[in-house]
Amino acid sequence: SQKIEQNSEALNIQEGKTATLTCNYTNYSPAYLQWYRQDPGRGPVFLLLIRENEKEKRKERLKVTFDTTLKQSLFHITASQPADSATYLCALDDYGNNRLAFGKGNQVVVIP
Amino acid sequence: DGGITQSPKYLFRKEGQNVTLSCEQNLNHDAMYWYRQDPGQGLRLIYYSQIVNDFQKGDIAEGYSVSREKKESFPLTVTSAQKNPTAFYLCASSGGDRNNQPQHFGDGTRLSIL
Numbered sequence: 001s002q003k004i005e006q007n008s009e010a011l012n013i014q015e016g017k018t019a020t021l022t023c024n025y026t027n028y029s030p031a032y033l034q035w036y037r038q039d040p041g042r043g044p045v046f047l048l049l050i051r052e053n054e055k056e057k058r059k060e061r062l063k064v065t066f067d068t069t070l071k072q073s074l075f076h077i078t079a080s081q082p083a084d085s086a087t088y089l090c091a092l093d094d095y096g097n098n099r100l101a102f103g104k105g106n107q108v109v110v111i112p
Numbered sequence: 113d114g115g116i117t118q119s120p121k122y123l124f125r126k127e128g129q130n131v132t133l134s135c136e137q138n139l140n141h142d143a144m145y146w147y148r149q150d151p152g153q154g155l156r157l158i159y160y161s162q163i164v165n166d167f168q169k170g171d172i173a174e175g176y177s178v179s180r181e182k183k184e185s186f187p188l189t190v191t192s193a194q195k196n197p198t199a200f201y202l203c204a205s206s207g208g209d210r211n212n213q214p215q216h217f218g219d220g221t222r223l224s225i226l
Contacts, residue, residue: 004154032212043116043202043217044155051212089154093212098143098162099170100215102155 002027002101006090010107019077021106023090026071028101030092033066033073038087038105047088048075080110114139118203118218124226125190125197133188133221135203144186145204145215148172155202161186190223198224 003026013019023033032051036044050057050066050073057064063076077084087105094101116137125131137144143162147155157170161180175194180186186205190197201221207213 034214043219046214046216049212049214099157099160104152104154
């Protein structure tokens with residue numbers, strides 16, 4: 001069966017450190033993968049998109065990697081700040097059919 | 113400002129009642145989506161529409177219905193056939209013409225049973 005796995009345990013991290021989140025998938029062949037941020041009671045907000053032929057993508061303090069051999073994406077927040085505290089969702093397309101499948105999300109708590 | 117507006121923010125349904133959730137976008141996007149989010153769960157796709165007057169079932173369409181008569185609007189009706197409707201409902205849109213467009217989300221409607 002198809003699965004997208006993100007760590008269910010919250011990541012507690014000290015301010016200024018790098019937070020690293022993992023997204024593993026099974027039985028998908030995504031052409032691209034996206035990361036979203038969701039705050040409590042709000043809709044997700046798009047952060048980054050990485051294509052299958054890209055190894056790494058950066059945006060300000062965010063970095064995403066995509067390894068189609070390992071079927072894994074890593075999401076990094078460098079120099080983390082308390083304002084980065086949120087739930088981060090990975091999402092991937094399924095054979096380019098314009099539908100996204102979402103992971104359950106991984107909560108990040110940045111401690112001042 | 114361009115964006116997606118969902119209303120109402122909170123909605124209560126009585127047993128046996130149909131309720132309709134509103135979703136409007138002014139982003140000129142072709143594609144629109146409805147998701148359901150339960151505590152500790154990922155977003156699950158209910159219905160989506162790639163173009164006006166056309167829509168497809170997602171993974172959990174039973175007990176729901178939609179219409180897409182205008183590009184800007186994609187209302188979702190939660191029917192009495194949906195036995196467990198309590199959830200957070202999210203509407204999204206995307207450019208739709210290519211397969212790598214990010215989705216833009218509204219701020220959701222929280223539906224509860226009276």
